[in-house]
């Protein structure tokens with residue numbers, strides 16, 4: 001029994017370290033691990049080399065439907081959905097994995113990180129609470145985040161209906177949105193074939 005609890009504590013520490021490295025706020029660590037606040041604070045200082053920033057978690061769903069955050073959040077939730085449906089991962093593990101894949105994606109396209117781990121974590125909670133959902137754009141067929149209670153007939157996404165100030169952001173939107181459309185196509189082909197989970201990293 002004693003050994004078992006040491007192993008379980010080691011796992012909790014591993015999880016906390018992974019979350020701290022990805023930039024999670026203390027509130028996320030407290031919600032997702034069974035470690036005490038004191039231990040988490042100590043761990044945070046050791047791993048991040050500084051004290052965690054104070055402040056509330058984002059409570060509003062509105063940020064996720066504004067133009068730039070919407071593109072980034074939609075990519076993240078699409079990856080997350082794929083992982084939970086096809087790769088048998090869930091909970092915080094799925095959030096970490098999806099967030100790492102999101103970071104890889106923006107790195108490949110030379111984009112700035114818009115979505116923080118804490119925001120991504122909140123986003124999944126908003127989906128679980130059925131406050132946010134995704135719907136397909138009628139023009140590009142990519143799936144984008146919307147408020148559940150809004151009306152979305154003939155929905156057109158932020159890239160297909162881009163503000164004229166575009167420029168660099170246009171390239172960003174193309175990178176994000178093009179990927180979403182490609183992913184959706186891949187989801188369907190994956191469903192049809194063997195259900196291989198490796199496809200998500202591609």
Ligand SMILES: [Zn+2]
Pocket residue numbers: 137138139140141142156157158159160161177
């Ligand atoms: Zn579109």
